Amino acid sequence: MKLKAGIYWGAGCGGCDVAVLDVHEKILVVAEKMDLLFWPIALDFKYKDVEAMDDGYLDIAMFNGGIRNSENEEIAKLLRKKSKTMVALGSCAHIGGLISMANFHTKETIMSRVYLESESTDNPDSVLPLEKWNGGKEELELPRFHQMVKTLDQVVDVDYYIPGCPPVPDQIVSALSQVWEGTLPEKGSVIGAGTRTLCDECPRIKEEKTITSFKRTVEIIPDSEKCLLEQGLLCLGPVTREGCGARCINSNVPCRGCYGPLEGVHDQGAKMLSALASVLEPKEEKEIDELIGQIADPLRTFYRFSAAASILRRKKV
Ligand code: SF4
Numbered sequence: 001m002k003l004k005a006g007i008y009w010g011a012g013c014g015g016c017d018v019a020v021l022d023v024h025e026k027i028l029v030v031a032e033k034m035d036l037l038f039w040p041i042a043l044d045f046k047y048k049d050v051e052a053m054d055d056g057y058l059d060i061a062m063f064n065g066g067i068r069n070s071e072n073e074e075i076a077k078l079l080r081k082k083s084k085t086m087v088a089l090g091s092c093a094h095i096g097g098l099i100s101m102a103n104f105h106t107k108e109t110i111m112s113r114v115y116l117e118s119e120s121t122d123n124p125d126s127v128l129p130l131e132k133w134n135g136g137k138e139e140l141e142l143p144r145f146h147q148m149v150k151t152l153d154q155v156v157d158v159d160y161y162i163p164g165c166p167p168v169p170d171q172i173v174s175a176l177s178q179v180w181e182g183t184l185p186e187k188g189s190v191i192g193a194g195t196r197t198l199c200d201e202c203p204r205i206k207e208e209k210t211i212t213s214f215k216r217t218v219e220i221i222p223d224s225e226k227c228l229l230e231q232g233l234l235c236l237g238p239v240t241r242e243g244c245g246a247r248c249i250n251s252n253v254p255c256r257g258c259y260g261p262l263e264g265v266h267d268q269g270a271k272m273l274s275a276l277a278s279v280l281e282p283k284e285e286k287e288i289d290e291l292i293g294q295i296a297d298p299l300r301t302f303y304r305f306s307a308a309a310s311i312l313r314r315k316k317v
């Protein structure tokens with residue numbers, strides 16, 4: 001018997017769907033083991049097809065993207081009801097992802113920036129999107145834009161998490177094989193990635209040097225053999241889960257943290273602040289302040305992927 005599966009795209013860029021396609025010929029293995037009964041980005045199924053299913057009919061639903069509006073939330077709840085196993089696929093569903101940096105702005109400022117102020121906007125009547133519109137015969141309703149982005153598990157019960165922005169395609173296949181082989185770990189686990197930090201899988205030379213200055217990636221061409229953090233580039237490897245194969249590091253770019261924190265760590269950004277505190281060269285408060293002041297945009301550096309799942313969660317209004 002093949003497993004019955006669904007894939008859905010919430011608030012995200014679609015990269016996670018592309019990562020599923022990027023498994024190349026292994027898609028044939030997946031197709032042998034699973035029937036895809038819902039995947040709006042690739043197949044012409046409708047919401048009513050899912051609504052017509054018995055509860056728990058799908059063996060697995062993989063939800064990528066965060067929860068930004070009422071449609072995302074409605075479909076997350078629908079898929080939860082219709083699925084035995086719910087998987088958060090990718091950083092946005094797992095920890096909020098890049099899109100949750102929007103939580104540092106209010107809904108009103110986002111709308112104003114996009115529809116009224118942006119340099120490319122031509123909107124002389126200052127029209128903003130309406131949630132309801134009566135164009136004659138019937139009233140049309142658009143999804144409601146929420147005040148903040150939420151992770152999938154802030155809205156529904158989630159069984160497993162596949163991290164990454166996007167997850168490495170092979171990792172998706174390896175995680176799915178745990179489903180059809182019946183070898184899934186304990187509920188709530190991260191699957192398809194390791195349990196150590198990225199530093200543990202990073203091949204670079206670590207000289208145990210302290211940090212004397214911070215630099216942006218545009219300011220230096222780093223030594224490709226040595227630890228980027230020790231060269232002053234803010235690399236989140238010490239607080240990020242391994243499993244991506246150090247893709248950014250191998251391109252001479254510091255880790256931004258998309259695989260999320262390790263088991264037991266609630267706030268990835270705070271953990272990085274704590275890790276940094278132990279490797280700064282200055283010991284006097286004034287010099288420490290000056291050094292920390294060199295970090296460009298600390299909020300979006302430490303919480304680039306994990307704002308929605310952090311203790312902060314959103315800007316206080
Ligand atoms: S996790 Fe990354 S690739 Fe996936 S939807 Fe979010 S932004 Fe796109």
Ligand code: SF4
Pocket residue numbers: 198199200202203204206226227228229230235236237238249254255
């Ligand atoms: S901080 Fe970054 S560059 Fe340095 S060892 Fe860790 S992952 Fe590698």
